[in-house]
Amino acid sequence: xxxQRTIKYEEELNRNFPHEVADYPGGENLWxxxxxxxxxxxxxxxxxxxxxxxxxxxxxxxxxxxxxLKSFTIWICSSCYACTxxxxxxxxxxxxxxxxxxxAIDSGYFPKKFAIPVLxxxxxxxxxxxxxxxxxxxxxxxxxxxxxFKMLKSASLGIKLMRAGRMNMFASEKIRKxxxxxxxxxxxxxx
Amino acid sequence: xxxxxxxxxxxxSLKGTARGYEESLLQVFSTLGIKMKExxxxxxxxxxxYMSVDEMLSFTLSCxxxxxxxxxxxxxxxxxxxxxxxxxxTKDYVQKYDxxxxxxxxxxxxVGLKYSDKVQxxxxxxxxxxxxxxxxxxxxxxxxxEHLKVVPYYGCQLVRPYTDVDDPMHPSIMDKVLSAxxxxxxxxxxxxxxxxxxxxxxxxxxxxxxxxxxxxxxVERGGNCIAVLCPLCQFNLDCYQDEINAxxxxxxxxxxxxxxxxxxxxxxxDKEKIGLQRSLVPADSLLR
Numbered sequence: 001x002x003x004q005r006t007i008k009y010e011e012e013l014n015r016n017f018p019h020e021v022a023d024y025p026g027g028e029n030l031w032x033x034x035x036x037x038x039x040x041x042x043x044x045x046x047x048x049x050x051x052x053x054x055x056x057x058x059x060x061x062x063x064x065x066x067x068x069l070k071s072f073t074i075w076i077c078s079s080c081y082a083c084t085x086x087x088x089x090x091x092x093x094x095x096x097x098x099x100x101x102x103x104a105i106d107s108g109y110f111p112k113k114f115a116i117p118v119l120x121x122x123x124x125x126x127x128x129x130x131x132x133x134x135x136x137x138x139x140x141x142x143x144x145x146x147x148x149f150k151m152l153k154s155a156s157l158g159i160k161l162m163r164a165g166r167m168n169m170f171a172s173e174k175i176r177k178x179x180x181x182x183x184x185x186x187x188x189x190x191x
Numbered sequence: 192x193x194x195x196x197x198x199x200x201x202x203x204s205l206k207g208t209a210r211g212y213e214e215s216l217l218q219v220f221s222t223l224g225i226k227m228k229e230x231x232x233x234x235x236x237x238x239x240x241y242m243s244v245d246e247m248l249s250f251t252l253s254c255x256x257x258x259x260x261x262x263x264x265x266x267x268x269x270x271x272x273x274x275x276x277x278x279x280x281t282k283d284y285v286q287k288y289d290x291x292x293x294x295x296x297x298x299x300x301x302v303g304l305k306y307s308d309k310v311q312x313x314x315x316x317x318x319x320x321x322x323x324x325x326x327x328x329x330x331x332x333x334x335x336x337e338h339l340k341v342v343p344y345y346g347c348q349l350v351r352p353y354t355d356v357d358d359p360m361h362p363s364i365m366d367k368v369l370s371a372x373x374x375x376x377x378x379x380x381x382x383x384x385x386x387x388x389x390x391x392x393x394x395x396x397x398x399x400x401x402x403x404x405x406x407x408x409x410v411e412r413g414g415n416c417i418a419v420l421c422p423l424c425q426f427n428l429d430c431y432q433d434e435i436n437a438x439x440x441x442x443x444x445x446x447x448x449x450x451x452x453x454x455x456x457x458x459x460x461d462k463e464k465i466g467l468q469r470s471l472v473p474a475d476s477l478l479r
Contacts, residue, residue, distance in 0.1 A: 025246075025284060025287070025288050025291065044384055044385045044401060045385070045387075045390075045397060045401070048394075048397050075393075075394075076390075076394065076397065078385050078387055078388045078389070078390050079239055079242075079388070080346075080347035080348075080351065080385035080388070081347055081348075081351035081352040081359075082347065082351065082360075082383075082384075082385070084351065084352045085351050085352055085354065085359040085360065086360075092352070094352065098242050098243060098246070101243040102243060102244065102245070102246070105243065105244060115392070115393040115394070116243075116393045116394075117243075119389070119392065119393060120243045120244050121244065123238070123244075124244050124245070124248070127234070127235045127237075127252070131234040131235060132203050132206075132234060132235050133203040133235050133238075134203070134207065135203065135204065135207045135208050136207065136208075139392055142392060142393075157430060160430075160471055161208065161430070161471075164468070164469040164470070164471065165210060165469055166207065166208045166209075166210055166211075166469055167207065167208065168207070171206075171207075173203060173206065173207070175232050175233070175234050176232045177232060180255075180302050181234060181252070181255075183301065183302055184251055184255065184298050184299070184301070184302055185248055185251065187297070187298040187301050188247055188248060188251055188294060188295070188298050
């Protein structure tokens, strides 16, 4: 019989992880957390999370990098900032969630075809190219890449929106000088 | 009276799913004599998605908009609550973190733009409440809206995390504006509970439940319409009522209007002029 271990050994933790998170703008107060749980109590979506916000903060400080970045919690956070304004230690929990999303995207820590990172990437591509977003086109692209069969289900809503003049996939939502955006963003990346 | 002309930043939604918001805002402001001009060649604010991929790029996009607004006098109006927060956060971070500010200023210089931290950011509800004034506003009422029992739903992005607009959990700025026009404003404790935002497109199960809770409470509190000030809140609450009804065995049919559309009704503007025909749940029963 194989012995199963339910806790981690110290060599499996990443001691640098909390410092990485605290170094991002907004992460400064990470070490002040008193584990009161106000964030988890305020959060309208914590009931869907695999680890509550309070627990995520504790896990970051403990160095559980893999578990944190693999967690669904960071994608479920809808960034409503309720936790941030209620935190008695003024920890910017929502900003920390954003930092974790970026880290997870950068290091590929999410299930394939998972909608949120796909949507984030598609969004960025569209803005880089056109400077603006066409919501209808963005949603369609997202569905094609994640759940193509959902298109059928959503078609009736799409038609209603088109009739109401609220969706036009062919409208060219584009700024006059998209090259200015490209130049700006290139300039940032080269430094 | 407001003398200055505002620099109007519509954002992508007001040109798409939230066209009724733009139409009503423009009509209401011109009827009230508030001058506003669209920022020439504005770009996307970066929004929350950009924030999750690359914060620096997102901040740069917002700074370009602020630099353009600065050239027009520096009073920027942002009706979309999400754009409002993205821009406000950018302004805050550029001031707070030299590493961010320095880099962005440098990049903007390359395209001949200059960022100024003097730019003022305003949501239309702030302009009406703070600059225009409630007294003046109530003197402009042409048509009674006393039959409206409005549920004031603020959502999250306008009042959080920055708390300079109003209380972050229990704001009342829109309540006051709508009351001044004669509407009955319903006491609605969920006024800043999140609608799920873009979760409706990504993890629908969660978002549908969140909106079901909001609609149920709105009806139970006696509301006959909901007033919002964010495109995403309107979209989620208006466009998914059929699906919510089917899933939770409910029968909601409550109009979800932009607060500017409610104001437009009080000013006696035509339904089409303020884009009311674009809502999926019709507001016709409320028109007198």
